[in-house]
Amino acid sequence: MASISADNHGLRLVVRYMVLTLVAIIFIFPLVFMVVSSLKPDQQLLADTSSLRAFLPVGDISVDNYYAAFKRAPVGTFVLNSVIITGVTVVLSLFICSMAAFSFVFLKWQGRDLILSIILATLIVPFETIAIPLLLLSSKLPWIGAHGLEWGWLNTYRVQIIPFIADGLTIFLFVQYFKDLPGELIEAARVEGATWPQIYRRIVMPLSGPVLATAAILKFLAMYNQYLWPLMVVQQEEYRPVMVGLQYFFQLNRAWGEIMAYLSLITVPVLAFYLVLQRAFIASIASTGVKG
Amino acid sequence: MAQVVLKNLKKSFGTVDVIKGVDLTIEDGEFVVFVGPSGCGKSTLLRMIAGLEDISSGTLSINGQVVNDLQPKDRKIAMVFQSYAIFPHMTVRENVAFGLTIAGASKAEKDAKVNEAARILQMEHLMERRPSQLSGGQRQRVAIGRAIVREPSVFLFDEPLSNLDAALRMDMRMEIGKLHHDLSATMVYVTHDQVEAMTLADKIVVLRSGSVMQIGSPMDLYHNPANLFVAGFLGAPSMNFLDVTITEMDDTGCTVRNGALDPVRIPSLPKGDTAAKVGDTVKLGLRPQYLIPSIDPASGTLHGKVILTERLGSETVVDLALTDGTKLIVALPEDAQFERGREVSLSFGPARAHLFTPDPELQASAKH
Numbered sequence: 001m002a003s004i005s006a007d008n009h010g011l012r013l014v015v016r017y018m019v020l021t022l023v024a025i026i027f028i029f030p031l032v033f034m035v036v037s038s039l040k041p042d043q044q045l046l047a048d049t050s051s052l053r054a055f056l057p058v059g060d061i062s063v064d065n066y067y068a069a070f071k072r073a074p075v076g077t078f079v080l081n082s083v084i085i086t087g088v089t090v091v092l093s094l095f096i097c098s099m100a101a102f103s104f105v106f107l108k109w110q111g112r113d114l115i116l117s118i119i120l121a122t123l124i125v126p127f128e129t130i131a132i133p134l135l136l137l138s139s140k141l142p143w144i145g146a147h148g149l150e151w152g153w154l155n156t157y158r159v160q161i162i163p164f165i166a167d168g169l170t171i172f173l174f175v176q177y178f179k180d181l182p183g184e185l186i187e188a189a190r191v192e193g194a195t196w197p198q199i200y201r202r203i204v205m206p207l208s209g210p211v212l213a214t215a216a217i218l219k220f221l222a223m224y225n226q227y228l229w230p231l232m233v234v235q236q237e238e239y240r241p242v243m244v245g246l247q248y249f250f251q252l253n254r255a256w257g258e259i260m261a262y263l264s265l266i267t268v269p270v271l272a273f274y275l276v277l278q279r280a281f282i283a284s285i286a287s288t289g290v291k292g
Numbered sequence: 293m294a295q296v297v298l299k300n301l302k303k304s305f306g307t308v309d310v311i312k313g314v315d316l317t318i319e320d321g322e323f324v325v326f327v328g329p330s331g332c333g334k335s336t337l338l339r340m341i342a343g344l345e346d347i348s349s350g351t352l353s354i355n356g357q358v359v360n361d362l363q364p365k366d367r368k369i370a371m372v373f374q375s376y377a378i379f380p381h382m383t384v385r386e387n388v389a390f391g392l393t394i395a396g397a398s399k400a401e402k403d404a405k406v407n408e409a410a411r412i413l414q415m416e417h418l419m420e421r422r423p424s425q426l427s428g429g430q431r432q433r434v435a436i437g438r439a440i441v442r443e444p445s446v447f448l449f450d451e452p453l454s455n456l457d458a459a460l461r462m463d464m465r466m467e468i469g470k471l472h473h474d475l476s477a478t479m480v481y482v483t484h485d486q487v488e489a490m491t492l493a494d495k496i497v498v499l500r501s502g503s504v505m506q507i508g509s510p511m512d513l514y515h516n517p518a519n520l521f522v523a524g525f526l527g528a529p530s531m532n533f534l535d536v537t538i539t540e541m542d543d544t545g546c547t548v549r550n551g552a553l554d555p556v557r558i559p560s561l562p563k564g565d566t567a568a569k570v571g572d573t574v575k576l577g578l579r580p581q582y583l584i585p586s587i588d589p590a591s592g593t594l595h596g597k598v599i600l601t602e603r604l605g606s607e608t609v610v611d612l613a614l615t616d617g618t619k620l621i622v623a624l625p626e627d628a629q630f631e632r633g634r635e636v637s638l639s640f641g642p643a644r645a646h647l648f649t650p651d652p653e654l655q656a657s658a659k660h
Contacts, residue, residue: 187344188377192391192438193365202394206381 029055031267038065038260045256065261069249072258074237075265078245083269085160085241086223092165093219094212100166101174102200106186116175122168128228134163135232155236164223170215177211178204213277220273242266294355294368294445294478295320296341301350303336303502310336312502313350318446318480318495323472326482327489327525328499334482335450337499341480342371342448354445370439371448374455376431378423384434385419391442409437412474413467429460436468440475449481453488465491486526490514498522501653519564520648523577529609531646532583532620536576538568548576548647551616554593558642564649577646580623585610585636592637596620598630612636 032055037045039061048054069075103109104116138153153159181204189199205212227243234240245266249259296318303311310333318324326334339345341352343364351358359367370391378387386393388409392402410416413433423431432452439447449468453461469492472479483489489496490510498505498513498521506518510526517523523531536548545559546568553576562568586592596614608628612620622638630636 182375182377184373184375184377185379187342187364188371188373188435188438189379189390190344191342191364191369191371192442193394194390195365198394203379 034260034267035264038257038264039063040065040257042255042257045260063261065255065257066265068255069258069261069265072255073245073248073262075245075262077238078240078242079266079269081157081239082224082241082243082266085157085226086220086269088157089161089164089223090216090219092161093167093170094215096165097167097170097215098174098205098208098212099200100171101178102196102204104171104175105178106199106204107196119168119171123172131228131232138163138233154233155239157239159233160226160230160239160241163229164226167219170219173211173215173218174208177208181207217274217277221270224270296446296478296480297351297353298337298341299351299353301337301340301352302348303333303340303345304348310502311340311348314499314502314504316497316504316507318478321476321478323469323479323481323492323494324497325489325493325495326480326497326499327484327486328505329525330484331501332499333502334484334499336502338371338448338450338480338482341446342369343367368445369448370442370444370446371450372432372435372439372452374451376423376428376435376455378431378434378438380423382423383419384415384421384423384426384437387423387434388419388437388441390438395442405441406437409441412440412471413437428456429464432456432464436471440471445478447477447479449479451482451484454483454485468492487528490526496526498525517563517577517646520575520577520651523646523648527579529580529621529623532578532580533648534576534578534614534618534620535573536647538562538570538572538574541568541570546570546647548574552595552614552618556593556642556645558645558647560643560647562647562649564651566649568647568649573650575648575650577648578620578640579644580609580621582644583620583622583638583640585612585622585624585628585630585638587634587636589635589637592639594620594638594640596636596638598632598634598636600632601630603627612638 036055036057037048039057040048041060041062041064044059048059053059100119104112138159140151141153143150143153143156143158153162185203185207186199189203194202224241225243226241230239230241230244234244246259246262249255249262296316298314298316298318301311301314301316302309314337316324326337328334336345340347343359343362343366347360352360354367354369364371378384379390382390385406388406389402392405397405406419407416410419413436415430415433415437418426418430418434423434426434432455435452452468453464456464465488468481472492481488481492493510495507496510496513497507500521506513506522508516513522513526517526517531520533524533534550534553536550536553538546538548539555540547540557541561543561545557546561547555547557549555558576562572562574568574583594584592589595594614596612598610599613599619600611602609602611607626608624610622610624610628610630612622614620620638
């Protein structure tokens with residue numbers, strides 16, 4: 001009997017691995033195609049699409065496309081801009097949204113529930129509907145910078161960062177997570193003499209690993225993929241992010257190899273970010289087992 | 293150390309009154325237990341003392357100072373929660389030292405106090421562990437350690453033992469009693485377990501539906517319950533109640549009887565919210581321990597038949613059906629033998645019997 005169940009177990013394992021491998025292949029093939037194609041000249045790239053050669057680094061392989069991509073567009077600037085914009089937004093967003101959620105969940109104040117429901121209602125408003133009013137507003141906002149008081153935020157980093165720091169989804173994620181934290185932990189900290197900022201910093205945040213990782217990944221992807229908004233508010237190359245930079249490769253003579261090279265390059269920060277956070281994510285899941 | 297005074301303390305959630313005016317003085321160094329069934333408001337009352345619930349009206353003073361509007365951290369209290377509420381991301385040492393860290397104590401002071409607490413609670417070997425590596429009893433020890441290092445004026449315990457298994461509960465109960473003795477601190481303890489209340493308390497406060505039913509020392513409450521509720525709540529097995537009719541009554545006592553009870557004079561008057569008169573039906577309360585069974589039908593005043601005998605080792609509990617159908621429990625020392633179906637009569641000392649006027653609220657809840 002034991003051997004039969006062991007066989008069953010083995011068979012089930014094989015099937016499970018086959019399914020998982022299939023899923024992995026489906027997810028990984030576009031990436032492989034992108035990287036492999038970035039190494040091929042256009043003609044070969046197009047010819048290979050009809051066969052499995054599309055996924056293999058065969059034929060006339062070189063990094064010429066990468067040289068060409070850098071020549072055609074300031075790729076380094078774009079990647080740097082996106083990293084700055086995304087990085088700063090993610091950090092500020094985690095900080096501001098978690099504090100907002102902290103207030104909604106743990107503090108008592110007049111109108112709290114109403115304001116939270118208004119914030120959550122913004123989740124169903126598509127960005128496109130507010131894009132134009134936001135553009136008009138941004139073009140007139142004041143700012144005190146290196147040159148004193150200035151008007152208008154267009155062609156800056158801040159216009160790409162500040163409107164996206166606080167958002168309903170991130171607040172919602174934190175609110176849901178905080179509501180599930182044991183209330184007695186917060187009460188114990190209060191009785192022990194902790195102030196609200198101390199409770200936020202010493203109790204709530206250290207226990208929020210999973211939601212921080214989730215919110216960071218979602219925010220990172222949303223910010224890194226920004227296209228419409230930077231297209232509207234940035235006309236100068238020096239502030240342009242990667243997605244808008246993609247335009248450079250569709251104008252005039254379109255070169256698929258260069259597009260693939262560019263895409264491969266701009267995927268690197270995403271992968272790096274994900275890999276770093278994945279570890280934090282797993283670690284935080286492991287540490288929440290402590291709750292007991 | 294401190295005296296805690298509650299004056300007409302009330303709490304309402306919207307239109308629902310959960311604490312309906314509590315007056316209580318907790319003396320310096322006293323161990324007071326709030327006891328009552330779930331939903332009676334005992335935890336709410338404790339949380340009001342802690343400052344975790346707002347006070348709707350009335351005053352609460354600690355050491356002569358009104359603290360109604362003070363934050364928990366400003367009340368010089370420490371609290372131990374039912375779920376322990378120790379911080380999962382900190383080691384035991386960090387947990388115990390938390391209050392001192394927040395208060396900005398020096399490392400030397402912290403170490404000294406934390407080590408002292410660890411010594412008192414015998415958990416020196418656990419100090420570098422995480423809460424996930426501790427058993428329930430050890431976690432509760434950590435929570436108590438966290439409370440004692442801050443040397444609070446008042447310790448508050450919210451059902452601290454109810455998540456522990458029976459054997460551990462008894463150990464921890466004794467340790468808390470010892471702790472109270474060693475620290476001679478004012479302690480307020482909430483439980484629904486009347487054994488904890490009886491064993492630990494200097495003073496028991498019995499609560500029901502947000503009102504105080506009776507305040508007194510454990511033995512005082514046991515021997516002189518003020519009403520039907522307190523009588524039924526304290527003591528295990530709980531007090532037997534028989535419906536009896538008053539046949540005679542004067543200032544010093546009354547004579548009662550029913551179908552299974554021969555007329556007997558009880559040297560006290562019915563207690564409770566309403567007055568009783570001759571002809572009324574009242575409750576006769578008899579503790580199972582004070583009933584003496586006999587096989588001679590003429591020797592006792594109560595008559596019934598044995599249904600079941602449960603031997604607990606230290607005592608034997610006999611379930612009886614009286615001749616009028618009422619059930620009655622008798623607790624006898626050690627292994628008394630009463631076979632099923634045997635006719636017995638029971639006698640009791642009239643001075644140890646209690647009479648109560650009926651309690652409409654209890655009757656209503658009994659019907660559900």
